[in-house]
Structures are given as C-alpha cells and as structure tokens.
Amino acid sequence: MSNRVGLVAYLSLRDLLHETRLTVCSIASLAAVLAPLILLFGLKNGLIEGLRAGLIENPRTRTVVNSANRGFDDAFFERLAARPDVVFVAPRLRTLNSEARFERPDRPGQVRRGELLASGAGDPLLGPLPSPNGLEAVLSESLAARLDVSAGATLVMRVSRARDTEVMTQRLTVVGVAPRASFARDAVFVSLPLMLLADDFMDGRIAANASISDVAVRGRTYAGFRAHTRRLEDVPILDTALRQQDVEVETHAAEVLGLLGLERSLNLLFVLLAALGAVGFLVSLGVGLYANVERKQRELSLLRLIGLLKRNVMLLPILQAAAVGAIGAAVxxxxxxxxxxxxxxLPLVDQTQDGGRPLCLIEPWHLLAAAAISIVGAVFAAAFAGRRAAAIMPAEGLADA
Incomplete structure (x- = not known):
C-alpha cells in the first residue's frame, strides 16, 4: 500500500511539473491573495501592539484613583485588594495633607514641595525600583531633578501645622528615582506609616517628636485610594464596578475602550477580507482541479485499470492542491x-509608532498559520475533484489499453 501512495505522490508531482504554466498560475494566484492578507495582518498587529505597548508601558494607564475625597475604611481596601483584577492598592491623604517640603541638608533654604504618595511592594509606578520602608523614599524624576539628588542621597522632609508654627522634621534616604512615565508631577513615594505620620501630625493627633512606631495603620478612614489593575482590559471593568458603588474615579477607561474597539474593528475587517479572498481563490482552485480531472479521465481510468484503488486516485488532485498550497504560501x-x-x-513609521516599534509586525507563527490554513483550504477545495476522480471506472480506459 505504501508503494501505491508513493506512486500516487510521484505521479501528482510529475503532473504538476508537466503542466508548468498551469501550476505557476495556481501558485501565483494563491500568493497574490495570501501575501496582501499577511501584510494586512502584520499592519494590524503592529499598529495594535504599538498602541497597546504604549499604554501598557505607561503604568499610569492602569491606575484608578478616586476623584473626590470621601471616607474609605479598611473593609473597602480589603475588598478592593481581593479583586482578581487588582494588583496593587494604596490609601491617599486629603489634598490639604498630601504635600510636604523637601530640601538637601547641604543646601538649606532651597525648598521644593512634593506630593506624598504611599507605596509598597509590587507598586507598578515604581516597577523594578525598591519599595520604600521606614524613612526611605523614592522621588519622581521631576522632583529629583529640581533637588539634584539621586539614589543614596539624604533629604530633609518637613511638614507643618498651625500656620507653620509647629514643624515636624524627618531625614529620609532616597532609594530610587521613578521615571517620568510613572508620575509626571513632583512627588515622593514613601511607606504608608511615614505618610500617616505626616498626616497625624498635620491633624494635631501626635507631637512633632513622634516616630513611625507611634502610628496606627489599622482602624483608620482614608480620604482616597490609588489602585492598579492587572491587565489593560481590566481598567474599564474596575471603573464600572466602582462607579456602581457610587465611587467617582479617574481612569484611562475611555482610551482603553477606544483601543479595544479599534482592535475589534480591525479584526473584523481582516476576517472579512481574508474570507472573501480565501473563498475566491479556493473556488478557483477547486474548479481548476475539477476541470483537470475531467480533462484527464482517460489517464485516470488507465491508472485504475493497472491496479490503483479509488482512494489512490482520489489522492492525486488532493496532493496537487496541497503542493500548490505549500509552495504558494512560501512565496x-x-x-x-x-x-x-x-x-x-518608510518615514511614516517614526510618526506612527513611538519607540521604534515596527509598523508591520509579522511573526514566524503568523507565517506558519497562513501556510497551514492555505494547505488545509486547498485540500478541502480539491476534495470535490478527488471524489470525481474516484468515480472514474477502469472500464473507461479499456479502449485505450
């Protein structure tokens, strides 16, 4: 049986080589349909991946913050942190208590104001930077540039109350500088106890000489929160869920939804164009193979007469179609x-895709998928011609035997 299959494969390929013009036309037809589709898919993939990467690489895109001060207790933060689409959550202070003054010890009087932000392990805004603990701090790039400091430097933090008549002073160690993409304003990321220490002092609950150990983290009510979603697609989901709880938030949900809508539209466009092109080519290939079988009834009946079975003869157009599909996909x-x-x-790339990302992104699996689909489609189109070839009887070739 293996000999028969090998013979059929040999005959099918020899027939393709014998009718070179027809074979080249079939391969060219497939390549003419498939190459633009691969390019179109590459353009869609490059455009969407570029936009998606631009949003993902900006950690603020997945940030969700409340837009108005209100009371958020421990239970709220526990529920928010327990959500599977949330990877990080931190409390925020009232606007009046969220600012402190910073200066270098060797440059007294050169004071810069910065926003206090609670941080911790896994904070997406810090990325690979170490999370601040105790009297450590991570500065935003803009504030670090204003103070002319880098990791390892020492800063003096001052917060005041009672119209600046009482001041709390803390010496902080800078453990990192967050990139501008993480936070564009002047800010200092600190541990939650340190932020609460400043808050309690400004509200008059503790003295100026208090330390972090004097701060109670549990059992408090916070004015706001900062949360980060796990995926880009989770931003609109969390936005909707919080608004349903009457929590007004500021998010990039509109941008994310716009990107997802564009991706769906481009996917639909690609599917429609691919379907139209594929149907047109497969019909053309199937009709051509069927006509070839009709034209070669005498030769096929002679093959049946010398001992080939129906299934062997059926393989002839199918193997030819598979060969055309494979070669056409390669071209x-x-x-x-x-x-x-x-x-x-093209110069358009620099204007369209930031960061030097390719406008047209074709990966190896795209080409393998296109080849597999082409071969399977070609085999399916040849099935009708194969059934017609199998229906040819050996007796039809007796007159030529």
Whole structure:
C-alpha cells in the first residue's frame, strides 16, 4: 500500500511539473491573495501592539484613583485588594495633607514641595525600583531633578501645622528615582506609616517628636485610594464596578475602550477580507482541479485499470492542491517579509509608532498559520475533484489499453 501512495505522490508531482504554466498560475494566484492578507495582518498587529505597548508601558494607564475625597475604611481596601483584577492598592491623604517640603541638608533654604504618595511592594509606578520602608523614599524624576539628588542621597522632609508654627522634621534616604512615565508631577513615594505620620501630625493627633512606631495603620478612614489593575482590559471593568458603588474615579477607561474597539474593528475587517479572498481563490482552485480531472479521465481510468484503488486516485488532485498550497504560501511569505521590511523603513513609521516599534509586525507563527490554513483550504477545495476522480471506472480506459 505504501508503494501505491508513493506512486500516487510521484505521479501528482510529475503532473504538476508537466503542466508548468498551469501550476505557476495556481501558485501565483494563491500568493497574490495570501501575501496582501499577511501584510494586512502584520499592519494590524503592529499598529495594535504599538498602541497597546504604549499604554501598557505607561503604568499610569492602569491606575484608578478616586476623584473626590470621601471616607474609605479598611473593609473597602480589603475588598478592593481581593479583586482578581487588582494588583496593587494604596490609601491617599486629603489634598490639604498630601504635600510636604523637601530640601538637601547641604543646601538649606532651597525648598521644593512634593506630593506624598504611599507605596509598597509590587507598586507598578515604581516597577523594578525598591519599595520604600521606614524613612526611605523614592522621588519622581521631576522632583529629583529640581533637588539634584539621586539614589543614596539624604533629604530633609518637613511638614507643618498651625500656620507653620509647629514643624515636624524627618531625614529620609532616597532609594530610587521613578521615571517620568510613572508620575509626571513632583512627588515622593514613601511607606504608608511615614505618610500617616505626616498626616497625624498635620491633624494635631501626635507631637512633632513622634516616630513611625507611634502610628496606627489599622482602624483608620482614608480620604482616597490609588489602585492598579492587572491587565489593560481590566481598567474599564474596575471603573464600572466602582462607579456602581457610587465611587467617582479617574481612569484611562475611555482610551482603553477606544483601543479595544479599534482592535475589534480591525479584526473584523481582516476576517472579512481574508474570507472573501480565501473563498475566491479556493473556488478557483477547486474548479481548476475539477476541470483537470475531467480533462484527464482517460489517464485516470488507465491508472485504475493497472491496479490503483479509488482512494489512490482520489489522492492525486488532493496532493496537487496541497503542493500548490505549500509552495504558494512560501512565496506569499517571502513577498510579505520583503513588503514588511519596506513598510518598516518608510518615514511614516517614526510618526506612527513611538519607540521604534515596527509598523508591520509579522511573526514566524503568523507565517506558519497562513501556510497551514492555505494547505488545509486547498485540500478541502480539491476534495470535490478527488471524489470525481474516484468515480472514474477502469472500464473507461479499456479502449485505450
């Protein structure tokens, strides 16, 4: 049986080589349909991935903060942190208590104001930077530039109350500088106890000489929160969930929804174009193979007469279609790769994709998927021609035997 299959494979390929013009036309037809589709998919993929990466790489995109001060207790933060779509949550102070003054010990009088933000392990705004503990701090890039400090430096933090008649002073160690993409304003990321120490002092609950150990973290009511979602797609979900709880928030949900809508629209466009192109080519290939079987009834009946079975003869057009699909997909992949390289060298790329990302992104699995779909589609289109070939009887070739 293996000999028969090998013979059928040999005959099918020899027939393709014998009718070179028809074979080249079939391969060219497939490549002409498939190459633009691969390029279109690469453009869609590059555009969407570029936009998505731009949003993902900006950690503020996945940030959700309350827009108005109100009371948030421990239970609220526990529920928020327990959500599977939330990776980090931290309390925020009232606007009046969220600012402190900072200066370098060697430059007294050169004071800069910065916003106090609670941070901790896993804070997306800090990324790989160490999270501040105790009297440590991570500065935003803008504030670090104003103070001319870097990691390892020492800063003096001052908070005041009673019209600046009472001042609390703390010496902080800078353990990192957050990039501008994380936080554009002047800010200092500190541990939650340190932020609460400043808050309690400004509210008159503790003395100026109090320390972090004097601060109670549990059992408090916070004016606000800062949360970060796990994925980009989670931002609109969390936005909706909080608004349903009458919590007004500021998010990038509109931008995320716009990106997701664009992705769906481009996917639909690609599917429609791919379907139209594929149907047109497969019908053309199927009709061509069927006509080829009709034209070669005498030769096929002779093959049946010398001992080939129905299933062997059925394989002839199917193997030819698979060969055309494979070669056509290879040609289309080569054309698409060359076209992609040309598109990515156009000046438009720098205006469209920030960070040097490719405008047209074609990955190896895209080409493998296109080849697999082409071969399967071609085999399916050849199935009708194969059934017609199997229906040819050996007796039809007796007159030529």
């Amino acid at each position: 289309a992949a080569l054309v698409a790769i060359l076209g992609s390289g040309l598109l990515n060298r």
